[in-house]
Amino acid sequence: MAGIKEECGVFGIYDLDGGNVVPSIYYGLTSLQHRGQESCGLAVSDTKGERGNVKFHKDLGLVSEVLRQDVVRKYEGDIGIGHVRYSTTGASVAENAQPLVLSYVKGTLALAHNGNLVNTPELKWELIQNGAIFHTTTDSEVIAFHIARERVHSKTVEEAVLKTAKKIKGAYGLVVMSPRKLIAVRDPYGLKPLCLGKRGNAYVIASESCALTSVSAEFIRDIEPGEILTITKDGLKSNKELASAAAKRAHCVFEYIYFARLDSTIDGVKVYDARIRGGKSLAKSYPVEADLVTGVPESGLPAAKGYSEASGIPFAFAFYKNSYIGRTFIKPTQEERESSVHLKLSVLESVVKDKRIVLVDDSIVRGTTIANLIHMLKEAGAKEVHVRISSPPFLHPCYFGTDVPSNDQLIAASHSTEEICKMIGADSLGYMQTDYLEGMAGGLPLCKACFDGNYPMEIPDYTNAEFADIVKC
C-alpha cells in the first residue's frame, strides 16, 4: 500500500479529576501511529496551575523516538492534546510538526489537525491583508490564526471556534486546547473521523476508537459531522449549529479500505467487518477456480479472509514479512537489488507450490510491488495467480488530505484493467466496483471522489497568479 498516505491522527484528553494525562497521550498516539510516522508531539496544560501555562514537545520521528522517557517525564497536566503526522521524504519539516502552540490576546492556544482545507488561499488572503505572518506552511496555522482573530470579538473560545468553522471549507478533525478547555471539532461532511470516549472522569477525543481502547476508555459516540464539543471542568457542551446546516455527509471511503486500524469502529461501522465485506463482494464480482486465497501482508489479509469466506476457497498465509525492516533500513542500490529481493517479504514455498492462488490487496498504485509478488509466487511454483483489489482504480486527486500520487505515477490513469493484468503478470485481475463501496461501508454516505470524481463540495480554483503567491506563503 505504498504511495497512499493518510495526513494525520489527533488525540485529546481532559481528566476532570486532575490526574496527569501525559501517559495516556503517549499510549493514545502510539495506537494512532499508523496514521502518521513523520513527526509527532504533545501539548499539556495544568488547569490548576498559572494561567496560560501550556508546555509542549514535538519533533520529527515516531512516538517512541520523540516522546522518550526522559522527555515525557518533564511534562505533566490534566488536559492535553497530541498529534501524529505522516511520513514524507526529503525536506526537514520539523517546523510543521504539531500541536501548534500559539500566544495571542487571550492567552495560549494549542491545536492539532487531521485533514485538509480547500479554501486556504482565500482564508490566507483575509489574514494577509492585515499583515499576517506565518511560521509554517500548514493550513492548520491558518485555522489557528482565524480562531485567534475571532476570539477578540467573541465571548468564549468555543464561539471563536464556531465562527472559524463557518469559514473554513474542507476536511478536518480538530482538537483545540485553551489552558482550561478541550474542544473537538469535526467537519460538517464527516470526511475525517473523530470520536469521544470516557475513562472514569476523564474525557478522551481521538481520530479512531482504537486509541480509546488503548487507554482503557469506553467508547461513547462519534463526534457528529459539524459538531463542536467543548469539555470544561463542568463537563460536556455540544454545539450543532453547523451540523444542522450541513447539506450532506460524505465519509472518506479510504478509512474503511486502508487508513483506519483493523480494530477501530468509525461512524458505527467496524473497520474489520467492512474489509471482510469488501473481500466478499470481490468474491461475488470476480469468482475464480482456485486452491487458496491469500493477502498481501498486512493490509490485504482481511479482504482475503472475506474472499475466502464467500468463495469457500481456503485462506492461507503465502508470505513471511520481516518485521525488522524499519525506517532506518538501508535500501539496496539498483545493483544490489538483484541480489537482495525477498528482504521484506518472502514466499512460503510449501504453501504455494503447484497451487492456483487468489491474491488480494487493497489497492494498486504503480503496480511494481504486486508485479514483484506475483513473480515471486510463480517462481515458488504457483500455477496461477488471480489478483483481486479491494478498491476501485484511483482516477482523481483527493483535496481532503489523502496523498494520492499524481497521474503519471498511477498505473490505472493510463491503462485499462486488461493492460494492467498483463503488465503485472497476473492470470486475472478484478477491482472492487465503485457501486459496491457503500455496501462495504455498511451503507454509510461516502466520499469516493478519488474513484468517481464526485466531490462532496465545490473545489475552488485558485490557479490565477494572485492566489498562486498566497498559496506559496
Added chain:
Amino acid sequence: MAGIKEECGVFGIYDLDGGNVVPSIYYGLTSLQHRGQESCGLAVSDTKGERGNVKFHKDLGLVSEVLRQDVVRKYEGDIGIGHVRYSTTGASVAENAQPLVLSYVKGTLALAHNGNLVNTPELKWELIQNGAIFHTTTDSEVIAFHIARERVHSKTVEEAVLKTAKKIKGAYGLVVMSPRKLIAVRDPYGLKPLCLGKRGNAYVIASESCALTSVSAEFIRDIEPGEILTITKDGLKSNKELASAAAKRAHCVFEYIYFARLDSTIDGVKVYDARIRGGKSLAKSYPVEADLVTGVPESGLPAAKGYSEASGIPFAFAFYKNSYIGRTFIKPTQEERESSVHLKLSVLESVVKDKRIVLVDDSIVRGTTIANLIHMLKEAGAKEVHVRISSPPFLHPCYFGTDVPSNDQLIAASHSTEEICKMIGADSLGYMQTDYLEGMAGGLPLCKACFDGNYPMEIPDYTNAEFADIVKC
C-alpha cells in the same frame, strides 16, 4: 513467546569474484535478526589487500542501528562474517558483541558463534594454566583461544579448527574467518543449524536458509553435523572426520517450534510445514467443538492454521497487533497498566463475540500473557476459549544456548495442566505431547531435553569450588 530466547545467528560469505560482500552481510543479518536483537556486528577482509587486514564493527543494537549507512560505507572486502546476538536486559555488554576479532602468531582470526558449550570450565582451565587472559565472558572467546593455540602446531587454520572441534563439547554453529579463508563448523549432534548457499561465484554460510534467500543465493545443502567446511579461492573443501565419529544426531526441536523463521528450511524440513503439522497433531490429540481457531500473533498463527486444517474449524484473525511498539516503547507503570491494556494486542470484537474459540500458541512460560489474552477475548464476548500449545511443558534446563527461564518462573514446573488451565482462565488446555515432536519435525532425530530431560550428551558437573571460579572469569 516472551521468556524463551535464542542465542544467536551467524552469517559468512566469500565472493571468489572479488565483489564487495558488505551489503550481503547487512541483508543476511537483517533476515537473521529474529535470532538476536541485543547486539550485532561484521568483520571483513580484502583477500587482495595487505595480509591480516581485517576490519570490523560491532555494537549493542539492531542491525539497522549498528550498521547504519555511514558506518557500512567504510567497510569493504570480498570475504566477511556477521553475527546477531540475543536481547538481554540490564548490564551493558558491548564487550560481548561478535564477531570476535583477534590477533595471534599467525595473523588475524575472526569468529562468530551460535550455541553454547558444556565443557567451558575445562577448556578454560587448560588455557588458564598457561596464563591466559580473557576480555569477554563468552565461550566464543574460549573457542577462539583454542584455535589460536592449536594453530601454532598446525599446518593450516582448518587443521587448528578441527583439533579445537575435537575438544569442545556442546552446541555450535561457527563461522571462522582468516584473512583468506572462510570456515564453517557445525557441532557433531547438529544441535544448531548451519547451511550453505551460492550466488554466482560467491559462497554463503548462514544459520538459516532465509538468509540465503535474502541475498538471492541458492540453497546448496545443510552443513553436516560435525562437518568442517573450508572455503578458499580454490573453492570448497570438506572435512567430515568428526562427523563420522559422531554417535548420533540431535537437532534442537525449538528451531521448529519457535526459533527459526517461518520461511526457512532446516535439515531438509520446512519450518512452515513443521508448524502446520504441530497444529494438526494438536487437533488430533485435543479435539473440541468450536466456532473458530485463532493464534497468538505472530508465533501462534501457523500452528493455529494447522489446527484449523485438521479439525475443519475455520481459521480467523482475532487480534490486531500494533507493530509500532518497539524496543524503546515506554512500558506502563503498574498504576498506568490499569489504563493501558490492549496496547500491543487488541481483540477484533466482531470476530470473537459469542464464539467458541480455539486459541493456539507455541508455549507457556509464566502464563500471564495467555491469561491476559483469554481475559480480553472473554471481555469481547467470546463464549469459550480452548487453549492449545504447540510444545510440551518446559521442565528441564537447556545447556545448549536456549535461555529457558528458571523453574520458579515456569508455571509448568510447579503446576499440573489442570491447575494451569484454571489459573489462566481457559475452558480447556492441551499441550503438544513429547512423542509427537519427531513427527512434527519430519522424523528428524531431535534434542528435546528441555521437555524430557534426555540430553544427547553428558553434561559435566562443575559445581565444585575450583571450577566455580573459572566459570566466573
Added chain:
Amino acid sequence: MAGIKEECGVFGIYDLDGGNVVPSIYYGLTSLQHRGQESCGLAVSDTKGERGNVKFHKDLGLVSEVLRQDVVRKYEGDIGIGHVRYSTTGASVAENAQPLVLSYVKGTLALAHNGNLVNTPELKWELIQNGAIFHTTTDSEVIAFHIARERVHSKTVEEAVLKTAKKIKGAYGLVVMSPRKLIAVRDPYGLKPLCLGKRGNAYVIASESCALTSVSAEFIRDIEPGEILTITKDGLKSNKELASAAAKRAHCVFEYIYFARLDSTIDGVKVYDARIRGGKSLAKSYPVEADLVTGVPESGLPAAKGYSEASGIPFAFAFYKNSYIGRTFIKPTQEERESSVHLKLSVLESVVKDKRIVLVDDSIVRGTTIANLIHMLKEAGAKEVHVRISSPPFLHPCYFGTDVPSNDQLIAASHSTEEICKMIGADSLGYMQTDYLEGMAGGLPLCKACFDGNYPMEIPDYTNAEFADIVKC
C-alpha cells in the same frame, strides 16, 4: 564574569558574485560565539533561484554542534544571515532560536536581532487588536510582525523596515533578509554595535568587527546609529532619516568592559585599548604597593596588563585555566565540592608565594568567585591581595538586553565597598569610577545606566494589569 550575559550576535552576508555564503556564515558565527552560547542558526537565499526559496536551520547548542558538517552541506545561497543567542539554564527554548523565518503577503522574511525593546507591550497591543498570534515570546517576532504589516502598504521592504524602526523603542542591531535583499538596522542611540565589511564583491554585516576579520572581509565602517542600510544586487543604499532625528548617542559601556571580543573595534574604539585604559585608570585611582599584578582569566587579563603598565608593577600569570571544562561538565555536588576545588582555575604557586598581589577582574556580581580566588591565592602563600575591578558596582537594571542579575543577587546592591572588601577577604578593593568610563571608551557617549541609573530614553511603565497579560503572551 559569571552572571552578566549578552543577548546575542548577528551576522549577514550578500555575495554579489553569487558565491555560496554558508561557510562564511559558519565562520562568522564561530567568531561571535562569545556573544551567545544557548542557540544559533542560519537562513540563506539563492537570489538566482525560485522566488521565496529561503532555507534555514537553527537549534539549541553551540555553532559547532548545531551547524555540523552534514547539516551545513545541505544549505547553499548567495545571501544569508545568522544568529547566536545567549545561554540560559532550564527551559527548553528551541522555539526562540533565530533567525526567525516567516511567510507573509510579500513572500518570505528572515530576521536576526541583537538587543531588547522597551515598548514591546505597546507594539504587541497594536498587533493583538487585529488578532495577531505569536509562536515565540521574543520581541524579535514583534519586530518581524510590524515589518510584515507595514510591508502591505509600502513599496519596498526597506520602507517597511523604516516605518517599523520609527515605532520600536530600545536597543537593536538587526539583520533582515528578503529573498533578494539584505538590510542592516541599528537603533538610533547606537546602543548595540553593528558594522559593515567587504570581501571582493561580498558585503558583510556583523555585530563585531572580529567577525569580519574571521572571513577576511575588510572593515568598511560602523553602521550609523539610526541608519538603515540596504544591500541589493545593485550595491549599497543607506537611509539615515532616523539617524538625523536621533536625540543623542548612547553606546553600551559593557561592550568595552566585557561583552565584545578583545580584537574587535566598535564605533572607532579598539576594545583592547579600552580595557588597557580601564586598567590604567584603576592604577591611578587606587595605587598600592605590590609585587605583581595579575588578572582573572580570561576577562580580567587586559585590564591587569593596563594596571601593570600604569603602575610599573610587573604583570604575571597567577592562574592556570582548564580549557576542557565545557558545557557538559558534571558540576560537583555540594558534598563533592569540598574535594574538587581548583578544577577550573588553579594557582601557580611559584608565582604568588610570599607576594603582594594586585588582582584585577572586570566585575563583581555575587562576590563568591572572587572570594574563592583570593582564598586560593592566600592558601598558596600570597601575602596580600588587592582587588581592582574595571567597572563600577551594578546598581540598576538594564532594559536593553543585558542580563544583569536581580538586586538580591548583586552584592553591591546591599553592601558598601568596605563591607564587600571584608566579605571577599581582600586587603583592599577599588571599583572603577563612573566618571572614568567615557575616558576608557575613548570619549564616546555611553549608556552606563546599570551603574548610574541615567537611561538614555524614557522606560515606559507597563505594570498595570492589562499590559502584564500582553507581556506574558
Added chain:
Amino acid sequence: MAGIKEECGVFGIYDLDGGNVVPSIYYGLTSLQHRGQESCGLAVSDTKGERGNVKFHKDLGLVSEVLRQDVVRKYEGDIGIGHVRYSTTGASVAENAQPLVLSYVKGTLALAHNGNLVNTPELKWELIQNGAIFHTTTDSEVIAFHIARERVHSKTVEEAVLKTAKKIKGAYGLVVMSPRKLIAVRDPYGLKPLCLGKRGNAYVIASESCALTSVSAEFIRDIEPGEILTITKDGLKSNKELASAAAKRAHCVFEYIYFARLDSTIDGVKVYDARIRGGKSLAKSYPVEADLVTGVPESGLPAAKGYSEASGIPFAFAFYKNSYIGRTFIKPTQEERESSVHLKLSVLESVVKDKRIVLVDDSIVRGTTIANLIHMLKEAGAKEVHVRISSPPFLHPCYFGTDVPSNDQLIAASHSTEEICKMIGADSLGYMQTDYLEGMAGGLPLCKACFDGNYPMEIPDYTNAEFADIVKC
C-alpha cells in the same frame, strides 16, 4: 604545538574509608585531559562487594563526552583507575581505549598505561609461543598478559607485577587494579611521571600533580623510578628492588617543555618555573633589541614571560584565541581558507603596530603555523618579528611514547636554522640549546634523545621479517 602528542595520562584512587571514588576519577581525568583527547575510561571495584566485581566504561571522546552524568551515575566503588588517551585521526580505535579489564585464573585485572615499550616484539614472541591471542594492538595488553602469566606462579599480584616489570623495557607509568588492590608502577628511568597524593584516608595516584590538586588531595611524593607501590586496605607497601638496580634516571624533557600542565610539579621541579627558566635562557642566548615580547597562546606564553623578565623587554598579549574552536569545528577547505584566516588566532593590532616583536613558541614542527603568525603580525604593522623557540630542533625519533612526526614532516630535519628563519619570514630565529635543557629542568637527569639521539637505553632492532609480523599482530 600541533604535531607533537603525548601518549596518555593515568589516575588511580583507593578510599580506605569506603567512599565512592567515581567523582574523583572524573575530576582527576578532567584535569589530565591535556595528556590525551582521543578516548578515555574508568574501571572501579567495590572491595566490600562480591569478589571480582570490576565494572568499567570507556569509549572514544573527551572525559565530558564519554563519562556523561547518566553514565557515571551507574558506577560506584571505593577503588578505581582511569585513563585518557591521545587524539589521532582516522581509524576507529575504540578497542584500544583503556583501562584494559581482563579476566584470568586469579580473577580480574584492570590496567591503565602511559608510555611506550621498546621490546614489545620480544615480549609478544614469548606469549605467542604459547598461543596467545590479542584483542588490541597496544603494548598495554602485552604488559597485562605478562602480569597474568606471572600471577599463576606468584603469591601476590604485586609479585607478578614485579616479575613483569623486570621483563618490560621502555617508558611506563602504570596503574594496576585487582579487585582489592591498587598498584602504581613507574619505569626505572623515570621517563614517565607518576605521583602519590592523599585526601583523608584516600590514596591517589596520578600522572601529574595537577590531578591531585583537582581532587583536593595533598601531594605526598613522586613515585620513584623503578618503584612498585601497592595500596591495600592495610595501607602502602613499596618495593624498590627494580629502582635500586636501575642504571640511571632519564626524565622526559618534553614534560617540562610542553606536555605537563603549567601548574604541575614533576620530580620536584615546578613546570611553570622550568618554562620561565627556558624563556630566560633564550633571552641570554639570543638577545635582541625589541619593543615587546609575546608568546603563541597558550603554550608559548610562559617562556615569553621568562624572556621578558630576563631581557627587560615588556611582555604583551599580541593574539586573541577563539576558545570555541573545538574538535567538531569544520575546517575550511583549501578554497575557503583564503577567506577564513584568523579563525583560531587573531592579532591585537594596537599592540603590535609599528613594534619590534619577540615571538616565543615551544617548538617548530612543519613551520607553517609560525609562518602564518609572523605574516599576520607583519600585516598588522609589526616592524620586526624575532622568533625564539624554547626547545632545540627535533632530529631523532622518540621510542617512549611521544608522537614526533617523521623526518619528512620536520622542517629542522632538512633545513638549517638560517634557512628556516627565511622560510618562515622571521627577522631572526633562535632555538634553545641542548646543553641548557638540564638547567631549565632544575638540574634533573633528562632523556633528550629526540634532540641529541642519546637514548637512555638500547633500542632493540626488530626489522627482520619474523618480528615484523609479530609487531603487526
